[in-house]
Amino acid sequence: xxxxxxxxxxxxxxxxxxxxxxxxxxxxxxxxxxxxxxxxxxxxxxxxxxxxxxxxxxxxxxxxxxxxxxxxxxxxxxxxxxxxxxxxxxxxxxxxxxxxxxxxxxxxxxxxxxxxxx
Amino acid sequence: xxxxxxxxxxxxxxxxxxxxxxxxxxxxxxxxxxxxxxxxxxxxxxxxxxxxxxxxxxxxxxxxxxxxxxxxxxxxxxxxxxxxxxxxxxxxxxxxxxxxxxxxxxxxxxxxxxx
Numbered sequence: 001x002x003x004x005x006x007x008x009x010x011x012x013x014x015x016x017x018x019x020x021x022x023x024x025x026x027x028x029x030x031x032x033x034x035x036x037x038x039x040x041x042x043x044x045x046x047x048x049x050x051x052x053x054x055x056x057x058x059x060x061x062x063x064x065x066x067x068x069x070x071x072x073x074x075x076x077x078x079x080x081x082x083x084x085x086x087x088x089x090x091x092x093x094x095x096x097x098x099x100x101x102x103x104x105x106x107x108x109x110x111x112x113x114x115x116x117x118x
Numbered sequence: 119x120x121x122x123x124x125x126x127x128x129x130x131x132x133x134x135x136x137x138x139x140x141x142x143x144x145x146x147x148x149x150x151x152x153x154x155x156x157x158x159x160x161x162x163x164x165x166x167x168x169x170x171x172x173x174x175x176x177x178x179x180x181x182x183x184x185x186x187x188x189x190x191x192x193x194x195x196x197x198x199x200x201x202x203x204x205x206x207x208x209x210x211x212x213x214x215x216x217x218x219x220x221x222x223x224x225x226x227x228x229x230x231x232x233x
Contacts, residue, residue, distance in 0.1 A: 043225050107177070
């Protein structure tokens with residue numbers, strides 16, 4: 001079964017500093033990978049996605065992520081964080097759930113809580 | 119444009135009671151999903167639907183039922199609520215499935231407590 005690991009439960013970064021959030025996945029085929037952000041009390045918003053092609057993908061709010069097949073990783077980066085980036089970040093992979101195969105949905109990591117220091 | 123709307127936003131139930139969570143989307147999306155979010159667990163898929171009149175099981179379907187009688191609505195039911203179902207429930211919708219170039223749009227969640 002597919003799985004997603006986000007090794008860091010919490011990360012604290014100073015405002016203006018660079019950011020990298022780690023994501024490792026386990027999947028038998030070519031993965032479809034996503035990063036979502038969740039602000040307190042809100043639903044999830046898609047930051048970016050990787051389906052195929054260029055391994056460096058650009059997203060909204062100045063985020064980017066790089067797919068590295070050899071490392072089974074899809075790390076999220078931002079060159080300079082803003083206080084408004086404080087949130088929960090989820091990495092996800094497209095999933096197959098049903099016993100008969102061919103299902104739909106996302107498997108999420110447990111999330112990384114980003115704290116921004118002034 | 120409301121997007122994905124979940125009703126109610128908060129609810130407290132007693133063990134054994136039943137209730138239905140409503141998800142409505144106004145984007146004419148075919149696919150709809152119900153997830154639950156528990157502390158330290160991320161989101162896990164409960165059930166999903168690939169179109170009006172269809173439903174399918176996700177990762178954690180036990181104790182829940184769903185219905186998609188209208189394209190815009192996806193209902194999640196708890197027939198006999200248990201404390202283990204205390205969670206935050208998220209609905210999502212998308213124009214087409216995960217393996218397409220269409221993202222899932224999420225509602226703001228329903229916080230459900232079972233006493």
